[in-house]
Amino acid sequence: xxxxxxxxxxxxxxxxxxxxxxxxxxxxxxxxxxCALGIAAAVPVLLGGSHPALRLPWExxxxxxxxxxxxxxxxxxxxxxxxxxxxxxxxxxxxxARGRPSWLWFNLLVASMAMVxxxxxxxxxxxxxxxxxxASYFLVTTHGERPEVRRAGTIYLIAAHVGTACLLVLFLxxxxxxxxxxxxxxxxxxxxxAGAGAIFxxxxxxxxxxxxxxxxxxxxxxxxxxxxxxxxxxxSGIMIKLGIYGLLRTISVLGEPPLWWGxxxxxxxxxxxxxxxxxxxxxxxxxxxxAYHSVENIGIIAMGLGLGLIGAAxxxxxxxxxxxxxxxxxxxxxxxxxxxLFFGAGSVIRGAGTGEIEHLGGLLKRMPTTGAAFLIGAVxxxxxxxxxxxxxxxxxxxxxxxxxxxDKLSVGIAGVALIAGLALVGxxxxxxxxxxxxxxxxxxxxxxxxxxxxxxxxxLRAPMLALAAACVAIGAASPALLPVLARVLPAxxxxxxxxxxxxxxxxxxxxxxxxxxxxxxxxxxxxxxALRSSLLRRRPVRAGITWDCGYARPTPRLQYTxxxxxxxxxxxxxxxxxxxxxxxxxxxxFPSAASLxxxxxxxxxxxxxxxxxxxVDRLLARFRRIQEGRVQVYVLYIALTLLALLAYQLARNP
Amino acid sequence: MNxxxxxxxxxxxxxxxxxxGVIHRTKAVFAGRAGxxxxxxxxxxxxxxxxxxxxxxxxxxxxxxAPLASPAASLVALLLLPQGxxxxxxxxxxxxxxxxxxxxxxxFLTVVGALDTGSSFEGMGxxxxxxxSALAEPVLLLCLAVVAREAGxxxxxxxxxxxxxxxxxxxxxxxxxxxxxxxxxxxxxxxxIPVDDPxxxxxxxxxxxxxxxxxxxxxxxxxxxxxxxxLWALGALLTGLLLPGPTGPSLLGGVVFLTGMLxxxxxxxxxxxxxxxxxxxxxPQFLVGAGAFAVLALALVMR
Numbered sequence: 011x012x013x014x015x016x017x018x019x020x021x022x023x024x025x026x027x028x029x030x031x032x033x034x035x036x037x038x039x040x041x042x043x044x045c046a047l048g049i050a051a052a053v054p055v056l057l058g059g060s061h062p063a064l065r066l067p068w069e070x071x072x073x074x075x076x077x078x079x080x081x082x083x084x085x086x087x088x089x090x091x092x093x094x095x096x097x098x099x100x101x102x103x104x105x106x107a108r109g110r111p112s113w114l115w116f117n118l119l120v121a122s123m124a125m126v127x128x129x130x131x132x133x134x135x136x137x138x139x140x141x142x143x144x145a146s147y148f149l150v151t152t153h154g155e156r157p158e159v160r161r162a163g164t165i166y167l168i169a170a171h172v173g174t175a176c177l178l179v180l181f182l183x184x185x186x187x188x189x190x191x192x193x194x195x196x197x198x199x200x201x202x203x204a205g206a207g208a209i210f211x212x213x214x215x216x217x218x219x220x221x222x223x224x225x226x227x228x229x230x231x232x233x234x235x236x237x238x239x240x241x242x243x244x245x246s247g248i249m250i251k252l253g254i255y256g257l258l259r260t261i262s263v264l265g266e267p268p269l270w271w272g273x274x275x276x277x278x279x280x281x282x283x284x285x286x287x288x289x290x291x292x293x294x295x296x297x298x299x300x301a302y303h304s305v306e307n308i309g310i311i312a313m314g315l316g317l318g319l320i321g322a323a324x325x326x327x328x329x330x331x332x333x334x335x336x337x338x339x340x341x342x343x344x345x346x347x348x349x350x351l352f353f354g355a356g357s358v359i360r361g362a363g364t365g366e367i368e369h370l371g372g373l374l375k376r377m378p379t380t381g382a383a384f385l386i387g388a389v390x391x392x393x394x395x396x397x398x399x400x401x402x403x404x405x406x407x408x409x410x411x412x413x414x415x416x417d418k419l420s421v422g423i424a425g426v427a428l429i430a431g432l433a434l435v436g437x438x439x440x441x442x443x444x445x446x447x448x449x450x451x452x453x454x455x456x457x458x459x460x461x462x463x464x465x466x467x468x469x470l471r472a473p474m475l476a477l478a479a480a481c482v483a484i485g486a487a488s489p490a491l492l493p494v495l496a497r498v499l500p501a502x503x504x505x506x507x508x509x510x511x512x513x514x515x516x517x518x519x520x521x522x523x524x525x526x527x528x529x530x531x532x533x534x535x536x537x538x539x540a541l542r543s544s545l546l547r548r549r550p551v552r553a554g555i556t557w558d559c560g561y562a563r564p565t566p567r568l569q570y571t572x573x574x575x576x577x578x579x580x581x582x583x584x585x586x587x588x589x590x591x592x593x594x595x596x597x598x599x600f601p602s603a604a605s606l607x608x609x610x611x612x613x614x615x616x617x618x619x620x621x622x623x624x625x626v627d628r629l630l631a632r633f634r635r636i637q638e639g640r641v642q643v644y645v646l647y648i649a650l651t652l653l654a655l656l657a658y659q660l661a662r663n664p
Numbered sequence: 665m666n667x668x669x670x671x672x673x674x675x676x677x678x679x680x681x682x683x684x685g686v687i688h689r690t691k692a693v694f695a696g697r698a699g700x701x702x703x704x705x706x707x708x709x710x711x712x713x714x715x716x717x718x719x720x721x722x723x724x725x726x727x728x729x730a731p732l733a734s735p736a737a738s739l740v741a742l743l744l745l746p747q748g749x750x751x752x753x754x755x756x757x758x759x760x761x762x763x764x765x766x767x768x769x770x771x772f773l774t775v776v777g778a779l780d781t782g783s784s785f786e787g788m789g790x791x792x793x794x795x796x797s798a799l800a801e802p803v804l805l806l807c808l809a810v811v812a813r814e815a816g817x818x819x820x821x822x823x824x825x826x827x828x829x830x831x832x833x834x835x836x837x838x839x840x841x842x843x844x845x846x847x848x849x850x851x852x853x854x855x856x857i858p859v860d861d862p863x864x865x866x867x868x869x870x871x872x873x874x875x876x877x878x879x880x881x882x883x884x885x886x887x888x889x890x891x892x893x894x895l896w897a898l899g900a901l902l903t904g905l906l907l908p909g910p911t912g913p914s915l916l917g918g919v920v921f922l923t924g925m926l927x928x929x930x931x932x933x934x935x936x937x938x939x940x941x942x943x944x945x946x947x948p949q950f951l952v953g954a955g956a957f958a959v960l961a962l963a964l965v966m967r
Contacts, residue, residue, distance in 0.1 A: 371782070372722070404761055407805070408818075419967075429802070429809055436765075436768075452779045453781070453782030523758070526756075527763075531769065535736045537736075538732045542883070552719075556720040557781075557878055558783060570783075570786075578791055579794070
């Protein structure tokens with residue numbers, strides 16, 4: 011594990027120092043080796059080995075250099091290193107020789123994410139957390155020459171620090187025993203119910219900013235499209251999951267949860283899920299669309315956590331097991347297919363020069379590998395069998411149906427809300443990815459650039475193929491994953507009344523059935539395909555044109571667009587979205603020009619945060635008087651503050 | 665695994681097109697026509713299966729995958745479905761979720777297959793199908809939640825046929841609501857009136873038919889047969905859920921089930937003859953209304 015850190019940092023620093031030619035491969039190489047070593051450290055823990063831990067004293071107050079890998083850490087380390095390694099390979103092909111500091115920050119980002127996961131001390135955690143934020147900020151602003159990228163970076167930095175501020179308070183509240191070591195946080199102590207509730211809410215806000223819970227998600231659709239694609243994949247696939255990780259860690263030390271915690275997460279999950287996918291449907295740019303889908307999937311994860319917490323509060327181990335099991339599995343699944351889809355989007359941007367959905371079309375013929383991989387990712391993220399996305403949603407739905415059957419009304423209502431919410435989100439996600447895949451990859455190219463698109467290089471295609479294979483593998487081998495998930499559960503067992511692991515393992519029959527159904531589907535597809543080719547063997551098979559009602563001069567611009575595809579759904583949910591439409595309607599018998607423009611800005615950013623920040627800005631402007639610009643005055647401020655603190659201390663302990 | 669379940673599945677393969685024939689005949693009777701032969705769908709399938717194929721130059725392998733997905737998913741559904749007192753071939757906890765989502769996969773592939781042609785007509789159909797099915801799916805799951813709760817079972821083979829007369833006395837109103845809601849979703853999912861009109865001749869107004877506009881020959885046969893199987897599967901689910909019949913293979917069970925299916929076909933025919941098709945922007949209201957029924961039923965059984 012330590013060797014993994016060493017390689018990551020060494021790779022990054024050498025890449026920063028090295029010349030332009032050396033840099034392009036030494037940075038990714040360091041990342042890949044480091045990630046491989048990290049995976050080697052994490053896998054034995056998941057397979058039931060011992061939990062390595064390391065603890066060194068540290069000079070800072072309250073701090074100690076304490077790290078450990080328990081199954082929960084190992085479970086998050088696995089996708090972190092796996093996706094990062096693939097992203098490094100992809101990035102090597104994507105970036106070429108450009109971007110001098112980019113590998114330094116990339117490797118630091120990976121190292122800091124891993125440090126967040128293994129650290130067992132509040133100070134160390136916060137330092138790693140900050141490093142992660144800063145590294146990703148510099149990665150987001152790689153193309154800082156573009157104004158919108160700089161703006162996205164600033165929004166990201168502000169949002170991240172609002173979150174970190176909450177986390178500071180969170181750790182101060184947790185560390186009542188004079189130390190910030192996680193081991194000392196334990197559920198015991200004199201913590202009141204209100205205190206635990208406050209800590210929980212701080213964790214939801216502090217970690218929720220990183221995770222992208224609505225309405226704290228505003229940075230996400232700005233930052234992810236602005237970053238280079240391999241960074242977007244890591245940020246969307248892994249970094250936002252660390253918010254979930256932090257939430258899990260916090261919950262695990264807080265003891266038995268009251269019912270309302272579950273409801274809070276469930277409500278956040280439902281709102282994030284539904285609004286996330288609706289905003290995604292309204293987007294015209296591929297990476298922005300994917301960014302909103304991250305919000306949606308974080309919502310699904312939060313739904314799972316909510317169900318689990320409700321189960322824990324009601325002493326139902328089966329609900330706890332299925333809810334948390336589904337949430338954990340979805341963390342892994344989302345990391346895989348979201349990285350795959352971002353890689354696909356990046357490949358489209360490289361191959362066709364744009365990510366604007368309306369400007370593309372017909373790319374499957376020009377970029378067959380990218381297209382096939384993107385289709386697999388699209389089916390997976392829509393939660394459809396036989397791929398991995400379905401497995402986690404299936405577990406969650408199974409839990410919801412169990413909840414509906416429960417005697418307690420509160421649990422039953424949660425189950426109903428989950429069933430309706432999940433099914434709606436699933437259906438809308440399928441619609442959204444039918445749009446994304448169908449308009450970008452199918453039909454005829456809508457522009458000259460799309461017509462000239464070329465398949466991208468091997469370095470870009472190989473990671474996509476690996477991830478697509480992982481989607482299929484997890485979909486097929488889900489029963490084998492249950493024991494791993496069951497091993498992770500006890501790490502969050504602090505909140506569970508009993509051992510939930512056996513209850514999760516009891517879902518094995520169901521998952522075997524899911525695998526069977528998926529296998530049968532593929533078998534029937536092959537069988538029917540063979541039947542059709544044998545039918546067509548001696549018959550004429552001709553190529554023609556698409557039925558178009560006999561247009562004299564068809565053009566690709568007559569094709570259905572992404573906006574028109576999404577319109578029925580967006581029209582239905584229009585009050586929630588606030589889509590702006592500006593159109594010039596055709597006039598007269600021979601209209602010369604007409605146009606239609608739609609854009610859907612994030613209403614939370616426009617209507618909630620912008621007014622708040624404008625107000626805060628106005629308020630803080632009054633303090634500008636004390637901001638002189640002379641260093642001497644600032645030194646005076648510091649001295650005065652110190653004096654005041656000293657006086658306070660003297661007054662307290664005379 | 666229950667090999668005896670293969671018998672009703674095979675029966676469904678044979679009878680599914682006849683189910684459509686009964687609907688057509690009912691509509692013809694209502695319209696005062698002689699109507700097409702009861703077995704016309706079989707003749708159509710045989711004709712298409714004997715033809716060659718024309719594929720648009722715009723299309724790719726996705727277009728050719730779509731017609732395979734529809735019957736393949738329906739076949740999986742039949743293997744997971746208990747019918748006429750027989751347990752399903754495969755049953756496991758949550759098998760109804762697998763059934764519904766396998767059908768969703770096939771719909772997803774049909775939708776992208778339609779987009780593959782690059783035709784605006786098919787894009788329109790695909791867009792409508794995606795929008796309406798996103799609304800229909802939650803309702804279907806909520807309906808199943810009611811019945812699963814009442815039956816206290818987690819697999820279809822446990823749920824179907826487990827509702828007794830006593831259940832109907834106890835939770836009658838809720839079950840009636842579920843039946844109405846399920847029937848509405850059945851009509852929507854299978855492109856029937858009042859959501860879609862399978863006999864319309866104007867591309868602009870179609871949903872399902874327009875998505876398969878460019879398929880011909882064996883592909884069209886596969887799609888049509890797949891759609892017939894899906895209608896049969898969902899119809900058998902509705903019949904099985906609501907009929908309190910004897911469980912276990914028996915002559916009586918089979919007769920009750922087939923009578924139920926016949927009645928369902930006639931009911932669909934009557935609905936199609938007496939109700940006008942909804943305007944497209946009214947369809948969501950229809951689906952949300954069905955959802956309200958299902959939620960109401962849940963409220964009744966959970967109170």
